[in-house]
Amino acid sequence: MVRTNSNLKNFCKRYRFKTSASLLFFALFLFPNFLFSKEANEFCPGAGTIEVSELVGKFELSRDLRYFSTNNETLSIESILHTGPSLKLIDPQGKIPNFGNSPLDYWFCFHLRNSSEFVTNTIVFVKYPLLDELNFYDVYSDGSYAKRIQGRLFPFSSREIKYRGFGHLLSLSPGETRTLFLRVETQSSMSVPLYVAKEKDFYEFAMEDFILQGIYFGIVGVMTLYNLFVFFLVKDKAYIFYVIYLIFSAILFQLSLNGHIPIFFLPNSPEIVWNAHNLLYFIFLFTTFPMSITFMNLKESSRTGYKALKTMMFIPLVCILLLPLLPYRLMNQVGDYFSMILALGASVVSYYVAFIKRFRPARFFFYAFLVVIIGGIASLLKYMGVLPVNSFTENAFQISMAIEVILMAFGLGDRISIVRKEKEKIQLKAEIDKQKIMAFQKELILAQKLQESTLPQVIPESEGLRTKAGYIPASLVGGDFYDITKAGMVHISCLIADVTGHGVPAAIEAAMLKIAYTQSIHYASSPGRMLERINQSLVGNYKNQFLTAAAVFIDLNQKTLKVANAGHPALYWLKRKEREIQAIRPKGKLIGFSKELVYPEEEYPLAIGDKILLFTDGLWEAWERNEAGDKAYTDGSGEKELLKWLDRRWGDSIDELFASMEDYIRKRNKTTSPEDDITFILFEMV
Template sequence: MIVWRFCFYLISTMVFCHDLLAKERVIYVNQLSDLPIYMVPSLSVLEDPTNELEYEEIKNNKSNYTFQTFPFSGEAFNFSYSKSTYWLKTSITNPSDQMIETSIVVSYPRLKILDLYIETADGVKIIKSGYQIPSKERPYRSRFFVFPIVFPKQTNATVYFKVKSPNAINLPIQIWRKKEYDRHEIDDHVLQALYFGITLAMIVFNLFVFVILKDYSYFLYVLVVFSSAIAIATHNGIASDYIWDHSPWLDQYAINLFISIVLILFLVFMRNLLHTKQILPKLDRLNWVLILLQILLPIFYIISFDTFIKWLVLSHTITSFWILLIGIVCSLKKQRIAYFFLLAFAFLFLALIISTLRALGYIPTNVFTLEGPQYGSAAEMMLLAFALADRYNTIMKEKEIAENNVKLNLEKSNLELEEKVKERTSKLNQTLSVMRRDLFVAKKIQENSISVDPKLKDQLRFVYKYLPVSEVGGDFFDILHLKNLKYRILIADATGHGVHAAMITMAIKGLYDPIKEFDLHPNKIMEIFNEEFMDNFVSLNSLLTAMIIDLDFQTNKLEFASAGHPSAVLLQKGKLNLLSKTGRMIGLKKQTHYETIEIPFEKDDRLFVFTDGLYEAFNQKEEEFGEEKLHQIFLETLHLPLYEVEIELLRALQKFQNGQERQDDLTILGFDL
């Protein structure tokens, strides 16, 4: 960098040797129109490597350094990373007979010291600025550094700038008519609002898609967009103006730190989106190396800014090249989504490279090189959104194909089942007497399947009653001693009753027995149970409600999960507590999630678990017995032993029906805790 700058100075000296000493290049403010005048061609520069010179020494030429001109500076000076203090000088004249209000604008927000000295016949006015000055104390609050200056009629002024910063020193300096710059500020706010508005919309929309699809690519995209927006806000000065009001430390360090965060998230997003671990396993290992590099270098950069700043900027370029290379390789492997990814990152890569080269001083500073990262970020954000939209479209097509296949298989299974049912029905009609005998046997088998281990009766104080409408029914329950003082209760109710429902209860037992002793919470047991039921019996078009309750007498806690089952009743201190459903019925949908609820209980609390046949009983007036009447009986019989509560309940139910037949199977279990 030192060699490059020396060559630049040498060439300037050889070509313009007669212009080595600063010569007056006057700016006439009466020539200002709708557009600004770039002041750089009219400025002469003095570099103070000692950082000790003051304004009076500069003004009176008491230093050993002289002002020099740089005729090829274009729109801005670019001194890259320098430890020197720079003084800039020019003359500004208002030869007209009218006062002219102007705004001198330095449209680069990462300058720590930026002081303006304006010398007229009335004296010297000093205006201090730079990011070390809080924005509310600057002469004009803006994301850039703005100096409102009024030039009275027939005025000549000499203007000096003092500039020093640990960041790359870029000086795009313009002078505007004040009213034109105010209008320009409004237009700029609209453009910034548009960019950040689109960013917010992308974040909210893709968060919504992530919640629906549970695809982490969308969440990683949100993180990439969010971190990119913060980096852009830091780069263009909006963060300093709106996010942190006054933090010189963040103004100095934040931009490169946020670029590292963006690249880390981009590497993770790329691995997830392009599946580099499977497609490019050898190259994928280097992704982790670069992620580690982008974690470690910022730490060293914070410890020693001057030593590591250029290394960090170089690492950003290397990492960007690597991401671009991976995108190219995946595109050559004809990954459809890689085409979108490559095109999206190409824009961001180009903008990042331009910004890096500008910061290092290899290319000039102008509007394009300053605002390029924001344009590249906007293009990258939109193209990545298209990539994810294409991914979503692909997922939906695959899902549609899968659903069609499932539908065809289900229709085929239903047809096969219908044929089997017809065949079985014919045989059943021919062997009705045999079936009746078989039903009697089935009844005994079902009674045995829901029989309770006598040891449990010694360990638990409980009663139960199972009354099917016909010989066999669709209710099922199971009580299991898990370990120590912990017990698990299952109660289930298949839709319908009779033989069909009884077959489902046998299926319930077959599915539940292998999983009931798993050391899992009730909701996890219920989820496994639902998956097994859907995998094996979805073609039966049957549903069932179920509840699993774990009683732990060691911790005096009750955990339960309910798949659409009627609310169990826990009586505590004379008050009624309902254990409501925590998820949908078994057999409705795969990947259904259930919640486990934990409730403490005390000695002498009482628990009732039952099926809906207990309260969905009707009398001759078609009036329903109902849950309220059932709950009232539970409260009124608190003083009775459990077996008497059962007798009293069945007596009340029979009295209510008054000879009307029950329409559903009935099961009730009562526990004294």
């Protein structure tokens, strides 16, 4: 026992120094670590710890992370780590962080732990690509940290992971627990859907996402080319406007919205990528207007809707001009609010055109736009922070655009069908009209022959009287009639008439008048009796049509002129001796007005050299025109101008006067047809 005690004392003496040295080593090296190091959860109090070795697929972090916001842009990670447990962190309570268009900076933190016996490569990533700057801080247990910066304002080469969103790679040693801080700022919507996945699982997810994006852009690209091809076939401007709309809305803007532009087009031009987003946004909104107006045919189907959209169309153009002058955030918000107004307004107009005006292609437009409205407003409200971030709000706009493209393809196809049917109707109508025109032309030719048969083929010549007659129809078949008949050796009978209308009816009426005139000439001994017999023959057969006429009898032996008139323009008696023109127009009503009409006569003595001019009122209209065929004088002034013209030609013979009149009329009808038939007859006593 003593030995034992003695041995114990010797042992203590021998190892006293060594024990003291061990205690000193423990005090110097281990105690400071307890003094200065912290547990991982003290850097981000309240946050959950994710066991990375147990991750399967991608894991959404909203249940485990904590966050706070600040307007202090100079806040550093050192000050946050120094604050430690006193940080006032917010629990998102399982909702993906989404704060709308916020000017604040947001800090997020959570813990990762690797309980396995192997190094685990893990990727933390944010799916939303419109974040300007993201600072990833790996905080180790000893308080040190590593920082990685990326974002939309940085070249694509600065990203650790070649992904349309933003990813950060962590290698966790066996048994290691690490705290991750993430600082985010952006001029766009502050939406931060944070996920974590093992490296292999992440790349599988990224590949699936890439394939789905490829399917979307493949559908849209094919439909764009298809509609462009259709445009070249049918030359309908609705198609080219729709192609332009697809290029900017469904392709370029979606490339920007989903973060593909820096991957494929401008990897080292972050400023261009950043500024191009709002520019593409407003161009997309602008192209909606011409597409909507032409597709729904608003100019004819809804004048109010047409004017409203034409007015609203200038707003995106003004916004494009203001982009260099106003802040990005403000213009982005303007675009969001305007797109909501446009979507609601276009849906109202398309509903009216589709279901009230019953324009069938507009129904496809309405349903397509309704889908876009649902998807677009869901995404807009997500960007504004009103709706939460989830699979629906994240993908609603892109899915709705794909559905819209398909529905609009049906609508444009239906439009082609309608246009084809309308074209067939037009072609059928054109063929029917062509047949009608051909039949009408045949009738006109027949009527022309009929009318030509009513006019005298040869002007009778008599000793002591020279005669000239001219006839210029306003159309293929005119409505004027005249005849000159020699009654005996010394009597000349002449009738001039203006039949109502032109064409076949006028030719038939002229034929009836010819028959009546031929009958009356054998029984009537004076011009008045001639008009009375013609009137009695035609009343009731003219179907309430009237005609004007003038009849003259010239007695070459007695050198007298007898005149009767039935509402016809006066004849002009050009007295050679007195050098004056006398208008002769006895009273008389139009033929066909009443059966019991009496036409009084007037008789005048003629002298050698006197001329008589009978004509229809179309002659006056010729004297109202200038040589270019345009109206040079007011209506009704032709008579006055004709008398002036005749007064300047007293010395002309009947041949010279007739040739001058023909030339005058021909020049004025060189470019335009006469408004009315022109008939004129000249007599000269010789």
